[in-house]
Amino acid sequence: MKLLLLISTLTISLFAGSINFEKDLSTAKQKAIDSNKKLMIMYSTPTCPECNYMKKKVLKDKEIVSFVNENFVSVIMDIKEDEKILPYKFIGIPTFYFSNAKTMELLSKKIGGTREKQFLQIVQNVK
Amino acid sequence: MKYLLILTFLISSLFAYEQADLDKFLKTKDCQECDLSGADLSKKDLNAANLSGSDLSGANLSDTNLVKANMWGVNLENANLINTNARASNLTGADIINIKCDNTTFKGTNFANATFENVKCTNLSIWSANFLETSFENTDFENAGGAYAIFRDVDLSQLNIKGAIFWNAKFTDSIVKKEDCKHLKNEEAILKNVECE
Numbered sequence: 192m193k194l195l196l197l198i199s200t201l202t203i204s205l206f207a208g209s210i211n212f213e214k215d216l217s218t219a220k221q222k223a224i225d226s227n228k229k230l231m232i233m234y235s236t237p238t239c240p241e242c243n244y245m246k247k248k249v250l251k252d253k254e255i256v257s258f259v260n261e262n263f264v265s266v267i268m269d270i271k272e273d274e275k276i277l278p279y280k281f282i283g284i285p286t287f288y289f290s291n292a293k294t295m296e297l298l299s300k301k302i303g304g305t306r307e308k309q310f311l312q313i314v315q316n317v318k
Numbered sequence: 319m320k321y322l323l324i325l326t327f328l329i330s331s332l333f334a335y336e337q338a339d340l341d342k343f344l345k346t347k348d349c350q351e352c353d354l355s356g357a358d359l360s361k362k363d364l365n366a367a368n369l370s371g372s373d374l375s376g377a378n379l380s381d382t383n384l385v386k387a388n389m390w391g392v393n394l395e396n397a398n399l400i401n402t403n404a405r406a407s408n409l410t411g412a413d414i415i416n417i418k419c420d421n422t423t424f425k426g427t428n429f430a431n432a433t434f435e436n437v438k439c440t441n442l443s444i445w446s447a448n449f450l451e452t453s454f455e456n457t458d459f460e461n462a463g464g465a466y467a468i469f470r471d472v473d474l475s476q477l478n479i480k481g482a483i484f485w486n487a488k489f490t491d492s493i494v495k496k497e498d499c500k501h502l503k504n505e506e507a508i509l510k511n512v513e514c515e
Contacts, residue, residue, distance in 0.1 A: 240446035241425065244465035248485050283403075283423075304445070304463050306483065 210250050210259050213266045216276065223264035223292030229317060230295075231263040232288040234270050234281050241304040242285040252307040258314055264292070289317040335377075343369070360398075370408075380418075434477075474498060475515070 213219035216232070223230045235242035246267075249255065259265060268277060270284055278295055279288050287301040301313050335357040343349035347364060351371035360378045370390040377397045384404040395415040399422045406426040414432055419439035430450035438458040446466040454477040461481040473493045480498075484505040491511045494502065499514035 240466040241443070241463065244445070244463075244483070244485055248465075303443070304465070304483070 208251065208256065210256055210265050213264060216266055216268060216273075216278065219264045219266035220292050220295075226264065228262060228264050228292070229298065230288075230290045230292045231259060231265040231314070232278065232290065233265070233267045234277070234284050234286045234288070235267055236270055236284060239284050244304050245285050245310075249305070249307050249310050252311070255307060255311050255314065258311065262317075263289070263314070287313075289314070339372075343367070355393075 213222060219230060219232075222228075233242075233245070235246070237243075250259075270277065270281065278290075279286075279297065279300075281302075283302055285302075285304060289298045289300065290296060291298060298317050299313070301310070305313070335355050336353040339349055339352035339354055340357050343352060343354065344362075347367040349372060350368060352369070353373050354369070354377055355373045356376040357374070358378045359382055361381045363383045364387055365383050366386045366388075367384065368388045369392055370388050371392065372389075373393045374389075374397050375393045375395040377394075379402050380398045380400040382399075382402050384402060384407050387404065387407045389404075389407055389409050389412055391411040392409070393413045394417050395413055396417070398418045400418050401421045402419075403423045404427055405423050407424070408428050409424075409432050410428050410430045412429070412432045413435075414429075414437060415435040417437055419437060419442060421441045422439060423443040424447050425443055425445045427444070427447045429447060429452045431452065432449075433453050433455075434457040435455045436457075439462065442459055442462040444459065444462055444464040444467055446468075447464065449467065449469045449472055451471045452469075454472070454474060456476055458478040459482050460478050462479070463483045464479075464487055465483050465485040467484065467487040468490075469488065469492055470490045471492065474489075475493055475495055479501065482501075482505075484502055484507040487502075487505070487507045489502060489507060489509045489512050493513045493515060494509075496514050499509070499512065502509060
């Protein structure tokens with residue numbers, strides 16, 4: 192029992208550091224449907240400074256990581272590499288889309304970088 | 319009455335652009351050292367346009383796409399840049415005086431040797447912008463997004479940076495107010511040879 196507790200604590204702490212991003216949209220969609228979670232899709236490019244601020248700072252926040260992993264299945268899409276399969280139109284990056292995985296109905300979106308506190312409010316307000 | 323008419327004409331001519339310059343620019347997106355003062359260029363797609371050395375004072379550039387535009391040495395006094403996207407543009411040596419700049423995007427813009435005076439922007443985007451020997455007088459970047467921005471050889475004592483995001487921004491050989499130094503350290507900005515006064 193002690194060992195089991197230790198293993199689960201270690202497992203939780205290992206995964207608490209970052210959001211579990213799926214490798215592609217179709218995997219994320221399927222996992223979201225299977226786990227009855229919503230989708231969080233981030234549009235980005237590797238060279239976008241605002242996106243990197245979000246990835247390396249805001250999306251590492253413990254409260255955000257915990258809330259997002261618990262309520263969303265997440266995926267990052269590169270607007271250049273994934274150009275042909277982007278599910279939504281965009282006007283700038285980063286853009287975060289929160290959607291129903293089954294219907295792909297857009298529940299809300301956030302354009303641009305923001306501080307941790309605001310981003311947490313945004314994800315908490317996705318209905 | 320005569321004097322009034324003359325005065326009105328003189329005042330209006332002070333802010334009038336050259337029609338030939340405007341026509342040329344709209345046709346070619348290239349107009350160097352042109353007089354476009356007071357021109358209405360709002361909601362235009364001016365991506366990668368060349369406006370270097372031009373007079374854009376009082377021009378309306380709101381909702382305009384100026385991505386990668388070359389605006390080296392332009393005069394932007396009293397220009398309207400509300401909702402303008404000037405990402406990766408070149409504003410080296412520009413006069414940025416009394417502009418309207420709410421929701422303006424200057425991501426990755428080069429502001430080397432530019433002059434900011436009487437500028438107050440809401441929701442300004444200066445992520446990874448470059449400020450080399452840029453001068454600031456009565457300028458307000460409160461709550462701006464400026465992670466990865468680079469400031470070098472600048473005096474920030476007349477620049478309000480309260481609440482601005484400066485994560486991983488670099489400040490080198492510069493003068494910063496004491497309270498701002500504290501803010502920058504909290505933001506995890508990189509400070510090298512910075513005087514906190």
